Amino acid sequence: MPRPPARHRATALALALLAVTGACTRPEEKDPGISAKPSGPVAERPLAAGVDYRESVHRGPAGPVRVFVLRIAPDAEARLVGAHGANMALPQTVRQAARRAGALAAVNGSYFDIKGGKAYSGYPGDPVGLYVENGRVLSEARDDGAALLLGHRDGRLWARITEVATPGLITAADGETRRLDGVDRVAGRLRPCRGTDHDRLAAEGRVWRRDPDTGLCEDPDEIVEFTPDWGVATPSGRGGVEAVLDGDGTVSRLRSPAGGPVPKGGRVLYGIGEGADWLREHARPGTAPDVSIPLTDSSGEDLTDLVDTAVGGGRRLLSGGRVVLSERDRAATDRPPRTLAGVTADGSVLLVTVDGRDPGASEGATLAESAGLLASLGAVDGLNLDGGGSTTMVVGGELRNRPREAVGDPVGERKVATVLALLPR
Structure with a gap:
């Protein structure tokens, strides 16, 4: 039987390679992440000049996802600060902290020594990892972990997400x-x-x-x-x-x-x-x-005089516009509620909460989906803050999301150690 012309053989080979390549990429195509565009109506609420708040529902790989976004521009007529309760040893709800601080809005902040945890030390308001308030270190950095750093200079918000140490x-x-x-x-x-x-x-x-x-x-x-x-x-x-x-x-x-x-x-x-x-x-x-107790980044630069507020997080999600999760974290499939922080190219700060543990209404987000969501909102740097039952968004003194300790539990606010509070200037 005569062989087909060379150009036909080349075409067949190319089609075969294309088929193999397509097969390799299909798993990623099956999991496109959380949709950038909302799948339904969007509720928006201006809080101050340069501050926007938005609630929306998006399509996720496992079902719908409720997303709550607070965007603060560098020149916003508001100040973003850290706040804690009456003392560092005892926690309070985000709504209580927001009311105490007179905040326009607030989200939960750092991880903390949660009561009932395996390593509980007896002080449920104790932050785990870096926490700085009014320029004072109230909890040291751990393992040079990443943190959201905030400062205010000449009436403008300065923000950065980076690894930080506190060599006291x-x-x-x-x-x-x-x-x-x-x-x-x-x-x-x-x-x-x-x-x-x-x-x-x-x-x-x-x-x-x-x-x-x-x-x-x-x-x-x-x-x-x-x-x-x-x-x-x-x-x-x-x-x-x-x-x-x-x-x-x-x-x-x-x-x-x-x-x-x-x-x-x-x-x-x-x-x-x-x-x-x-x-x-x-x-x-x-x-x-x-x-x-200086604050230094991974290069050794002293950031002490720049930072008014710092909140340590868990996984760093984005750096310079790129996802920086490990292969293990990329492959993780658990979808708890999330609280995320992002910084955009123009220096705006994004505070984002994602509801979860609410089957059919909001399925939560994996770490990889969280990174993609932040990127779709314009973040170039991103950080995963405390989540799960801690995830809380309060606006105008009202609880906006639906925090839950577990699937099937009623909506309830967990007491937390620290919050990020948006104050009127």
Whole structure:
């Protein structure tokens, strides 16, 4: 049988390759993500000059998805800030926090030490990861994690999403220095503790223990600062030592066993193990140790003077317009409610909540779908904040979304540690 002409053979080969290529791309085509265009009516509400709020329903791979979007322009006639409850040790609902702050709108912020969690330390208002309010670090960064950074300069909003560290340092009056391990948390308990904390402790030859079930790490040799924002007595501890600093930074006394009030306008340095020994030796009454907690990015640039508010998140979703999820996170199929933060090319901030756990009404979003949604809204950088039952959008004092702890549960507001609040200027 004669062979077909060469051009026919080439055409057949090309068609075969096209068929194979098409087969390889079909799985992605079956999961197009959340539609950029709403599938129904859009409810819009201006909140202030330069601030837009929108509610819409979109098509998602698993069904409809309710999306709530707050967009704040750099020149908005409003200020975006972090806020917490009456103290850092106790949580409150987003609506309570918004009312207390006089906010036009608010969403939930950082992860926190949720009551009932496997690694619960007894203080349900304690943020997990970076939290900065009014330029003051009230919870240290963990594992150089990504955070939403906010500042206001010359009447304009400055925003950035990047990995941040808080290399705190204590310098005693005698010149001796020691790292400050944390702020407003129980000493010796670190969560999460992935690679960075382990590497740091191992490099210093220090003991490091990790509970594989809870993800909690224990460091027996720490110094943690407690600020007046903590709001309750510091944790009691027979082996702990506290240097109690007055408002002018002078050590008024050493307190042991640990546990007691934080002076108004002052602070407490709480040491355990080698940290307690260091305080006894170098933070003597009448001296004034210097405590510094700079904010630095991955390049080492000091951002301290730029940042008024910072809220640490979970996964970074977008960087420079590109999805930066790991292959494992891209493949994840769970669709809980989400709270997302994004920054656009013009510097606008997007605060987005996605309802979930409401079959047939709103199915939630995977991490990959969340990244795609932020990109469709114009974000070039994006961050996943605390979600699940914490996901809450409040506008004008009203709860706008439908938070749930689980499928089938009634709508209910979870108490959270921190919020991002939009205040009138």
